[in-house]
Amino acid sequence: MQERKTTEHSPTASGAGPDTGREVAVELTGVTKRFGEFVAVEDLSLDIYEGEFFSLLGPSGCGKTTTLRMIAGFDEPTEGNISVAGEQVRGVPPYRRPVNTVFQSYAIFPHLNVFDNVAFGLRRAGVQKDEIRQRVTDACEMVQLAGFEKRRPNMLSGGQQQRVALARALVNRPKVLLLDEPLGALDLKLRKELQLELRTLQHEVGITFVYVTHDQEEALTMSDRIAVMDSGVVRQVADPATLYEFPHDRFVAGFIGQTNMFSGRVEAVEGDRVTLRTSDGEKIEAKGQEAIEANSEAHVAVRPEKIRFGGDGDNVLSVTIEQVVYLGVSTQYIAVRPDGEKIVLYQQNSHDTAGPAEGERVSVAWDAANCLVLGG
Amino acid sequence: MGGKGRGWTLRLVGLLTPITVWLGLFFLVPLLLILAYSFGKSGVYGGITLGFNPGNYLKVFDPLYLEIIIRTFVIAALTTLICFALGYPLAYFITFKGRRWRNALILLVMVPFWTSLLIRAYSWVVILSGNGIANKTLQFLGITDAPVTLIFTSQAVLMGMVYSYLPFMILPLYASLEKFDTRLKEAAKDLGASRWETFWRVTFPLSMPGVIAGSILVFIPSAGEFVIPQLLGGSRTVMTGSLIQSQFGSARDWAFGSALSIMLAALLLAAILFYVRRVGADKLEGV
Ligand SMILES: Nc1ncnc2c1ncn2[C@@H]1O[C@H](COP(=O)(O)OP(=O)(O)O)[C@@H](O)[C@H]1O
Ligand SMILES: [Mg+2]
Numbered sequence: 001m002q003e004r005k006t007t008e009h010s011p012t013a014s015g016a017g018p019d020t021g022r023e024v025a026v027e028l029t030g031v032t033k034r035f036g037e038f039v040a041v042e043d044l045s046l047d048i049y050e051g052e053f054f055s056l057l058g059p060s061g062c063g064k065t066t067t068l069r070m071i072a073g074f075d076e077p078t079e080g081n082i083s084v085a086g087e088q089v090r091g092v093p094p095y096r097r098p099v100n101t102v103f104q105s106y107a108i109f110p111h112l113n114v115f116d117n118v119a120f121g122l123r124r125a126g127v128q129k130d131e132i133r134q135r136v137t138d139a140c141e142m143v144q145l146a147g148f149e150k151r152r153p154n155m156l157s158g159g160q161q162q163r164v165a166l167a168r169a170l171v172n173r174p175k176v177l178l179l180d181e182p183l184g185a186l187d188l189k190l191r192k193e194l195q196l197e198l199r200t201l202q203h204e205v206g207i208t209f210v211y212v213t214h215d216q217e218e219a220l221t222m223s224d225r226i227a228v229m230d231s232g233v234v235r236q237v238a239d240p241a242t243l244y245e246f247p248h249d250r251f252v253a254g255f256i257g258q259t260n261m262f263s264g265r266v267e268a269v270e271g272d273r274v275t276l277r278t279s280d281g282e283k284i285e286a287k288g289q290e291a292i293e294a295n296s297e298a299h300v301a302v303r304p305e306k307i308r309f310g311g312d313g314d315n316v317l318s319v320t321i322e323q324v325v326y327l328g329v330s331t332q333y334i335a336v337r338p339d340g341e342k343i344v345l346y347q348q349n350s351h352d353t354a355g356p357a358e359g360e361r362v363s364v365a366w367d368a369a370n371c372l373v374l375g376g
Numbered sequence: 377m378g379g380k381g382r383g384w385t386l387r388l389v390g391l392l393t394p395i396t397v398w399l400g401l402f403f404l405v406p407l408l409l410i411l412a413y414s415f416g417k418s419g420v421y422g423g424i425t426l427g428f429n430p431g432n433y434l435k436v437f438d439p440l441y442l443e444i445i446i447r448t449f450v451i452a453a454l455t456t457l458i459c460f461a462l463g464y465p466l467a468y469f470i471t472f473k474g475r476r477w478r479n480a481l482i483l484l485v486m487v488p489f490w491t492s493l494l495i496r497a498y499s500w501v502v503i504l505s506g507n508g509i510a511n512k513t514l515q516f517l518g519i520t521d522a523p524v525t526l527i528f529t530s531q532a533v534l535m536g537m538v539y540s541y542l543p544f545m546i547l548p549l550y551a552s553l554e555k556f557d558t559r560l561k562e563a564a565k566d567l568g569a570s571r572w573e574t575f576w577r578v579t580f581p582l583s584m585p586g587v588i589a590g591s592i593l594v595f596i597p598s599a600g601e602f603v604i605p606q607l608l609g610g611s612r613t614v615m616t617g618s619l620i621q622s623q624f625g626s627a628r629d630w631a632f633g634s635a636l637s638i639m640l641a642a643l644l645l646a647a648i649l650f651y652v653r654r655v656g657a658d659k660l661e662g663v
Pocket of ligand 1: 035038040058059060061062063064065066067
């Protein structure tokens with residue numbers, strides 16, 4: 001519940017956040033799933049809006065698949081409720097839910113050719129023969145499988161099988177499409193290609209996508225909004241920019257992108273300006289996200305690209321450059337503080353001036369506005 | 377195709393020679409012998425003179441023998457059908473509901489193999505005979521007053537055959553169901569198929585290799601069976617197997633026995649080919 005509030009109050013930088021006028025396609029309220037003693041999903045509440053590309057992001061084993069299976073109807077929540085398109089779905093078998101799934105394993109029917117695989121759902125729904133032919137042809141075209149209709153699945157590559165799975169689900173025009181790490185088994189290049197394709201496709205068909213992935217880059221690239229999960233709990237729900245710029249807690253800050261974290265004792269709080277004293281006496285000015293008490297322990301994070309060389313800023317540290325990694329567009333520097341802690345920073349390679357060399361002692365600086373106090 | 381072609385050929389020859397010699401000696405030679413005998417002429421006291429006498433084959437079409445051959449195929453087909461009807465649900469249950477008992481249950485299916493078929497067939501005689509256990513039980517329960525005819529009927533033969541060959545149906549069915557990826561069931565349900573549709577559209581077609589293998593493994597030995605019909609069918613339910621056996625035994629007509637054997641083999645081959653065509657040979661390729 002708290003996470004949801006965070007979302008609504010966070011600045012919606014990209015404008016892709018929820019508008020109040022949109023219909024809720026999937027609503028999870030206080031959903032808990034236990035397997036015996038083990039809690040796979042704990043008190044999960046989410047509103048997923050119609051037409052949204054929504055991602056469940058988290059490390060392997062955090063309960064993403066379980067959540068998807070509960071929406072699809074393969075598992076029932078131990079506690080809590082799920083509604084799809086405004087209707088409670090408890091007790092409704094998977095074959096009666098207006099939801100289709102693209103499985104992690106594709107689960108293509110090996111005894112049917114591509115056409116019959118894609119037509120499977122329409123035939124079960126009793127759609128007329130001519131319409132089936134038309135819709136299957138269209139669906140195959142949409143996923144760039146035109147001409148493959150007569151092929152057997154065992155004669156298709158991984159990427160093509162993935163497309164069959166996608167067409168087979170989309171052809172039924174479900175209210176919600178669930179995708180469980182659909183690109184996980186593909187090589188990097190194909191994955192990048194299909195990420196863009198999927199995104200475009202989702203825009204075209206306008207169907208709500210609930211997309212599961214453990215790849216933060218993938219989630220950031222594709223999603224309107226992302227729910228970051230950890231050990232069965234949703235840590236934060238927000239659009240990609242908000243997640244990156246305003247991570248709510250240490251887990252999110254560490255999981256999404258790279259970050260530099262400091263911990264220390266809160267010395268002073270003034271509005272949203274928080275002053276922190278690290279264990280080695282360094283003073284850090286940071287921006288608070290929620291009420292925090294003076295004298296409590298706190299963690300702050302600053303993104304590598306928000307740190308610059310020079311002594312000009314709210315926070316200035318003296319460091320030794322340990323490693324310089326040239327990355328083309330930018331250069332990555334790994335610097336060591338006097339206490340041995342490492343700091344990562346990036347500099348764009350847009351200027352002619354060369355950066356510091358390895359072994360050089362320099363000052364680095366960043367602003368309090370870019371240095372967030374984290375929860376958890 | 378390149379430089380390693382020679383080595384491959386040598387290795388292939390090495391691997392295939394033993395089986396070729398074995399099959400040649402113990403399968404092909406006897407088969408050719410039987411083929412030659414089937415055109416021969418039987419001596420009065422056994423023995424055979426080779427020649428060309430198609431009459432042996434014409435004799436097969438004698439209504440007396442034709443009836444036996446037809447009965448053989450009917451009983452073999454019924455045996456196969458009943459084994460399928462009983463075996464499929466059982467194999468399905470063991471595979472999908474057996475959980476940790478799966479291996480134990482499959483072992484139980486194989487338990488009958490631990491004693492010889494002859495002993496098991498005789499035990500049916502003990503059960504079904506005039507004053508056997510079955511009749512005693514019926515009378516004790518007051519269902520009948522006098523012993524009823526249970527043995528020496530085609531039903532008794534059918535029962536004995538189903539009993540003997542059921543494992544041959546269950547094992548290949550289990551083998552193919554066990555390979556089934558249960559995620560496909562979820563995919564089917566996700567696409568709107570009810571349990572029933574999921575079974576008929578996905579599970580069953582994918583178990584077809586098992587169904588075909590099981591049917592053939594039951595049908596062929598049932599059609600050639602002679603111990604069970606002789607013990608449980610007596611003189612009233614003679615099957616081709618017993619007929620052939622008696623030609624080589626008491627009747628001493630090796631030529632006719634050979635012709636019957638060749639006919640039976642040819643008919644079986646035709647039946648199997650027809651069946652595989654009908655059911656779809658493409659389903660036999662590893663799914
Ligand atoms: N049927 C089940 N029985 C017991 N534990 C399960 C079952 N399904 C999932 N789990 C456990 O629940 C946790 C979450 O699983 P899952 O949702 O598959 O994770 P993810 O998809 O995020 O990798 C895992 O620790 C997994 O072992
Ligand atoms: Mg998973």
